[in-house]
Amino acid sequence: MKGAKILIESLLKENVEVIFGYPGGAVLPLFDALYDAPLKFILTRHEQAAAHAADGFARSSGKVGVCLATSGPGATNLVTGIATAHMDSIPMVAITGQVKTSLIGNDAFQEADVIGVTRSISKHNYLVKDINDLARVVKEAFYIARTGRPGPVVIDFPVDIQMQEADFNYPPDVSIRSYKPTYFGHPGQIKKALQLIYRSRKPVIISGGGVILAQASPSLLKLAEKIHAPVTSTLMGLGGFPGTHELALGMPGMHGTVYANMAITECDLLISVGCRFDDRVTGKVSAFAPEAKIIHIDIDPTSISKNVRVDVPIVGDAKNIIGQLLEELNTSKLPDTAGWNEKIKEWKKKYPLVYKKTGRRIKPQYVLEELYKQTKGKAIIVTEVGQNQMWASQFYKYDYPRQFISSGGLGTMGYGFPAAIGAKIANPEKTVVDIAGDGSIQMNIQELATVAAYDIGVKIIILDNGYLGMVRQWQELFYNHRYSGTTLKNPDFVKVAAGYGVKGKRVDKEKDVKSAIKEIISYKGPVLADFLIEPEENVFPMVPAGEAINRMIGGMA
């Protein structure tokens, strides 16, 4: 069997259903093999979008996303997408063509050192130099991508190897002696953690993306309810714990809720599950959870004691460890946390997320609230990066894992639209909405051609303020209103959509928001809706960079 065919057969063995990609010279044999393979191929209009779409597919389904590009520029265009997936621990396999092995290192046409370029932004990468390694490499790549702390794996596949012949034997299992993730918590650490839980009168759980990746949501809910601990979900963790639950605190950190940040600052025990204490979460580290003992549950040992000091680290899979804790938990030993929960209730009442409607200009928060209402909280919300992302995290409540999809770690503008394409393909029956800014949407706007060609019913809501809003907000607050490089002269987005054959809509009055959203979500195909919002609306509350997280500005009613 030819190498190209071996790759396709291997993907089928891994139950791959869809590949996002773009052809080119160094993947011609692969595309030829793809032509009559029982695999869906989605041709994006830029390789970066293929990587983000594979990522959105993975985040919304829990399966490994697959993208494919040619050598050189095709591969380098994937880089931002691979780095995005890497920062957020998303399982993905990126396949790149490479010039033929005899030319590698010769600065051949469309050659780039993809292994070198992707080394620090992927979980692992492979250059296939021998056709006999190919099936094993694919098997290992999928295994590495989805196990342990998930992440993207790159397979660089020279064009001559794609044409070589070999027997196809897909290995039944994987054994990598140097890669053995820890899945169960150390029993001694579980006991120590329980002792801290028994002593805590003011516990808080911080739930990160790891909860979603490990499918630990039901266990986490059980734990929180048993120990009566309020739960704050990081941006990556939104939906991991039901956002409408009475124990839910919303998001912590820079644009988190006041009550989440107050709770972290005053708690005596912080149980972190699958959260790596990003600087956007902690603010000033020395003032982060100053009163608390910290239990840190994470599958990646490097996450532990990297940013914050930890009292009881537990390395392993979040679902297993919570299971271990629940198994040994003696509820009769739990102290009374009623006073603490009462205090939190008061904070919630006193400091809700707020904004002021004007009756004229559209407030972005109102758009999100209305979208939440009309989709009954059940849509998959994908975001770009910046103010749109923060409003989407604050004013839509996420009750289900894999419902909120956003580039958290890398903060990649242009991520949302292609990721929404991937999410819609994985969830054709669900409403998928990309919450965009007028800046971000233009970073991958060419994908309107993709949604038009395949009739992918993604809804784009542009919160259009004519600025690169988040940067403008910082310039307003910290750079004396000097709006340097942040003013946008935009195209007519409705006409742009029309040019691509996509339904477009402009909404510029508050009173039209309700009906517009109804129209957008009931329309079958793709829609781009341009909501002209209050230009200088800010995201509040806000913790200024480097400040303690209880030193918030704005947004206090």
Added chain:
Amino acid sequence: MKHIIQVLVENKFGILARVASLFSARGYNIDSLNVGETQDATISAMTIVVDAPDERILEQIKKQLNKLIDVIEVVDFTRREHIERELIFVKISREAKEEGVISKLIKDNKLSVVANGGSDCILLACVDRQSEEEILRELKKIGIKELVRTGKAAIRK
């Protein structure tokens, strides 16, 4: 503080680059790095001398190394009994060789002459942590033309 870390890795193409780029990407300093095949041809042993400002960073370095897929084992020699050695080549002029400090080191078997033709000669020292300091101190007293070091290799006792 300097620490010696042994890293056992898959003897595969690109592994040195993975280790080296981990250090540079995360801003850790390598003092020396020495690598070679072990008794098992599929495994290489790296001896890395790192300069870690504190325990936390040392821990991170070890954990980050372990996280690399092709790394089999990471052993910190800081608190383990081990033997360490390094080879130092020195090129000096023939005249310098005759100076007292050098001839004494040669006589004491701390330096050996490995090439002795033309106007220069090449000396070799096999040093451990103590003798390294002594030899370098003595050598600085004469004019060295070239100095080449292998970096430390270390083995568990």
